[in-house]
Amino acid sequence: MRLLVLGMGGHLGTAVAQRVDRDAHATMLGLDIEPPRRLLRRAEFHLVVDPTTPRAARDIARRIVDFAPTHVLHFAVYEPHARANQRAAHARSLAFTDAL
Numbered sequence: 001m002r003l004l005v006l007g008m009g010g011h012l013g014t015a016v017a018q019r020v021d022r023d024a025h026a027t028m029l030g031l032d033i034e035p036p037r038r039l040l041r042r043a044e045f046h047l048v049v050d051p052t053t054p055r056a057a058r059d060i061a062r063r064i065v066d067f068a069p070t071h072v073l074h075f076a077v078y079e080p081h082a083r084a085n086q087r088a089a090h091a092r093s094l095a096f097t098d099a100l
Contacts, residue, residue, distance in 0.1 A: 002071070003070070004072045006031050006072070017040055017043055018040065029043070032045075033092065078093050
């Protein structure tokens with residue numbers, strides 16, 4: 001299994017990644033604007049500074065294509081007023097979805 005986790009730095013993304021990280025048969029790639037909240041020993045993680053830029057979108061898409069996931073978990077949906085204002089949360093959510 002090759003698992004892509006968009007939004008690995010959030011609460012739910014980190015929790016799922018922790019469970020998959022224990023599976024010796026799984027390879028995992030995570031992308032987010034924040035690092036995972038727990039130590040993951042086997043997962044590869046890439047920090048995306050600003051997913052709304054064209055360069056970041058190309059980088060996200062390239063990493064996804066290069067990784068060639070068999071499964072995708074998309075948790076990169078940002079809640080307005082949690083860590084970003086409404087406009088930024090909407091833009092970040094769309095940016096990760098468009099790149100995917």
